[in-house]
Structure formats: C-alpha cells, structure tokens
Amino acid sequence: MTTQTAPTFAVEQRPDPATDEQVAELLANPAFGAKFTDHMALVDWTKDGGWSDPRITAYGPIPLEPAAAVFHYGQEIFEGMKAYRHTDGTVWTFRPEANAARFARSARRLALPELPEDLFVESLRALVGIDQRWVPDQSLGEVSLYLRPFMIATEQALGVRPTNRALYCVIASPAGAYFPGGLKPVSIWLSEDYVRAAPGGTGTAKCGGNYGASLAAQAEGIENGCDQVAFLDAVEHKWVEELGGMNLFFAYRDGTIVTPELSGTILEGITRSALIELAREKGHEVIERKYSIDEWKADAASGELAEVFACGTAAVITPVGTLRWRGGEIGIGGGEIAETLRNSLLDIQYGRVEDAHGWMHQLV
Structure with a gap:
C-alpha cells in the first residue's frame, strides 16, 4: 500500500505580527469572528x-478582479470548525475528515474543484x-480557535459557466463561549x-447563498422578538x-429523540451526526424522519x-425555549438531555475524557 505524503505549505512569516500582549488581551475576551490571527x-x-x-x-x-466569477454567480463554499x-x-x-468530505460535496454542487482530504487537513495543521499561540487555553472557559476554510471562483469572466480558476483559503479567529452567561434557551420564529x-437546490451544500437567502427571514424573526428562524419544506x-444554520432535535418524555431526516434539502451537520451517536450510546432511541410543524405544536402543547x-x-x-408564529406561540420546558x-x-473535544470514537485529530 502506498503512503501519501502530506503536501508541504511554504511559509512566509508576517513582518508585523501581533505582540504577545495583544494576543493575550484578545484571548481573555474573544468575540466570535471579529478578530483574526496573523x-x-x-x-x-x-x-x-x-x-x-x-x-x-x-x-x-x-486581490480580485471586479469580473471575478464569485461576485457575479456566487460560486463559493465554506466550512466551520474549531x-x-x-x-x-x-x-x-x-x-x-468529515468536514473535508462535506467540503468536497459542496464543491461538486457548486461546480467548483474538489480539494483532496490530505490538502484540506494539512492546511489546518499548517x-x-x-x-498556535492564538489557540486559547481551556482554563479561560469554553474557548477555541474557530477555523473557516472557504473556496471562491476567481476567474475573470462574465460567462455563466463553471470557473476555470479558484482559490482555497483558511482563516482563523479566537472564539469565546457562544453563551458567555451560560446556556440560555432561544426563541424561534417560524x-x-x-x-x-x-x-434539487443547494440545501445540502454549505454555500454562502443559502445563508444570504436566510437573512430576510432572520430579520423578520428579530422584528418579532425572536433569536432564530425555523424553516419548513418548500x-x-x-x-x-x-434553522438558518443549525439542525434541530426534539426530545420526548420517554427519552425518544426525533430529528428531521436528511432529505436532500437539509445540511448534513457534523455535530448532528456526532450527537445522534452519543445519544444512542446513552440509551436514547434516535429516530430520523419527517417531522411536521403540527406535530411540534401539538406535542409541545400536550407536554409530551x-x-x-x-x-x-x-x-x-x-436549547429552544419558545416557538412563535403569526397568531400564536408555545413554550417548551427545559430538560437534561x-x-x-x-x-x-x-x-471529548477538550480532551477531558477518552476519545473512543476517534473523532479528534491532533494539529500541533
């Protein structure tokens, strides 16, 4: 069997890196996606x-030409990792490796070149x-270095066709806890x-257009006092x-957990699949199936x-605390699941317990 050699990244050091004091100050109070590494x-x-x-x-x-295809035809994909x-x-x-595989699937859907897994992983490692000094210490709390791989079409051409030139890039940003004040239920606008x-659309691809198209609904939700938006089938x-960028789970009083099945319009979440496996290991029956909005409303109202x-x-x-729609709302009680x-x-992610699944990959 032939062993592949990971590609080597040439390194050009930044001439004006942030000082250790600046990095320490940022890591003490990081904001999601606001500041980036050197x-x-x-x-x-x-x-x-x-x-x-x-x-x-x-x-x-x-540097990009004004006629670069990404500006005109939306040939762009991305990933999110920590x-x-x-x-x-x-x-x-x-x-x-799961992110690399999804990145390749997204590339196929957007008619972009597929990046080999070894090149994807080595770009993160490099x-x-x-x-690495930008990676916060876990003693600071639920902190990490957020990694954003993405690819854009860079060819200067206004013809509607797949690009002949593309650029792959990874940027990184220190991230604090998503809920700095503790885990709090969010409100959802339907x-x-x-x-x-x-x-047949791009629902299973992680591309910018999906998120841009969700912003009008998100704005409507905010206008109605909600934090996030839930979407129904087309x-x-x-x-x-x-939701606009998250998969949903519904846990019942008998311990059963239901999550919408991957229908071709739902993003295959990396966290989603891990949670399904963990929940089953803990004895929960996890069912992937179609789940109607009427079922959500009725079962929440009954307390089931x-x-x-x-x-x-x-x-x-x-946690989701409230579902709101025109003319009504329901509350969902908290739970331990x-x-x-x-x-x-x-x-597992912070190395506090054994990684029995082989999910973690050492970068440094």
Whole structure:
C-alpha cells in the first residue's frame, strides 16, 4: 500500500505580527469572528494545472478582479470548525475528515474543484501550527480557535459557466463561549413566507447563498422578538427542516429523540451526526424522519415534548425555549438531555475524557 505524503505549505512569516500582549488581551475576551490571527492558508487551482502553490502568508486582503466569477454567480463554499487546546498544550480539531468530505460535496454542487482530504487537513495543521499561540487555553472557559476554510471562483469572466480558476483559503479567529452567561434557551420564529432550500437546490451544500437567502427571514424573526428562524419544506410547507444554520432535535418524555431526516434539502451537520451517536450510546432511541410543524405544536402543547434543541459547530447545542408564529406561540420546558449531550461532546473535544470514537485529530 502506498503512503501519501502530506503536501508541504511554504511559509512566509508576517513582518508585523501581533505582540504577545495583544494576543493575550484578545484571548481573555474573544468575540466570535471579529478578530483574526496573523496568517492565512492559501492554495490556487486552475482547470489545466490543478491545485498548486500551497502557502501560509500574512492575513490580509485578497486581490480580485471586479469580473471575478464569485461576485457575479456566487460560486463559493465554506466550512466551520474549531481547534481546541488540551491541558497538555497540544491542539486538536474535531472530525476534520468529515468536514473535508462535506467540503468536497459542496464543491461538486457548486461546480467548483474538489480539494483532496490530505490538502484540506494539512492546511489546518499548517495554519494552526504557525498561529498556535492564538489557540486559547481551556482554563479561560469554553474557548477555541474557530477555523473557516472557504473556496471562491476567481476567474475573470462574465460567462455563466463553471470557473476555470479558484482559490482555497483558511482563516482563523479566537472564539469565546457562544453563551458567555451560560446556556440560555432561544426563541424561534417560524418562517411562513420564506424557505431555506428546495429539492434539487443547494440545501445540502454549505454555500454562502443559502445563508444570504436566510437573512430576510432572520430579520423578520428579530422584528418579532425572536433569536432564530425555523424553516419548513418548500413543497408542502409542513415539514420542519432546520434553522438558518443549525439542525434541530426534539426530545420526548420517554427519552425518544426525533430529528428531521436528511432529505436532500437539509445540511448534513457534523455535530448532528456526532450527537445522534452519543445519544444512542446513552440509551436514547434516535429516530430520523419527517417531522411536521403540527406535530411540534401539538406535542409541545400536550407536554409530551420535553425539550427541543438545535446544534452546530459554533454553539454546540442550543436549547429552544419558545416557538412563535403569526397568531400564536408555545413554550417548551427545559430538560437534561441537551445539557448532558452537550457536556459529553465538549469533554471529548477538550480532551477531558477518552476519545473512543476517534473523532479528534491532533494539529500541533
């Protein structure tokens, strides 16, 4: 069997890196996605030459032609991951091969080139390796270094066709706890005018257009006093799909957990699949199936539905306290399932318990 050699990233050190004092001040109170590390990873692609010139360089603007395809036809995809510092000083990330596989699926859907898994993982290792002082210590709380790999079409061409040139990039930002004041239930607005994705569309791809299209519904939710938006299916407008960027779970008083099935319009969440596995290990029956909005309303009103929670990379698990729509709302009582699953996953990610699943990958 032939062993593949990981690609080597050339390193160009930033001439004016942040001082240790500046980094320490930022890590003491990080804000999500607001400040970025000294460097970024870049790899070029052309149709004729394939992937080339993997490199680490100073974080900064990316020169693009005004006619670059990404501006006009939305050929763009991204991923979201975290790097965690364990108590021995090593730095790890969670299931990068799953992110690499989803990145490749997104690329296929957006007619972008597929990035090999070894190049994806090595880009994370190379960037975190040079900027490892930006990874917060877990003694500071639920902190991490958020990693954002993305790809854009860079060819200067206004013809509606797949690009012949693309750029892959990874940037990183220290992130604090999504809920700095503790885990708090969020309120959900039911979107009845907008849908997130339709069959045959880009719902299973992690592309910017999906999120941009959700913002009008998000604004409507905020206007109605809610934190997040829940979307229904595009055909019958009755099946619950997901929030703007998080998968949903419904836990019943008998311990059963239901989550909307992957129908081709729901993003295959990395956290979602891990939580399904952890919940089953803890004795819960987890059912993946269609779940209607009428069922949500009725079971919450009867008290059979014990708790609802959403999951994603940024927040891990978010309890849902209220569902609101035009003309009504229901409350959902709190429970222990979401908190137990959340703590179990965080313990694995931060290295506080044995990783029996082989989910963690050491970067530094």
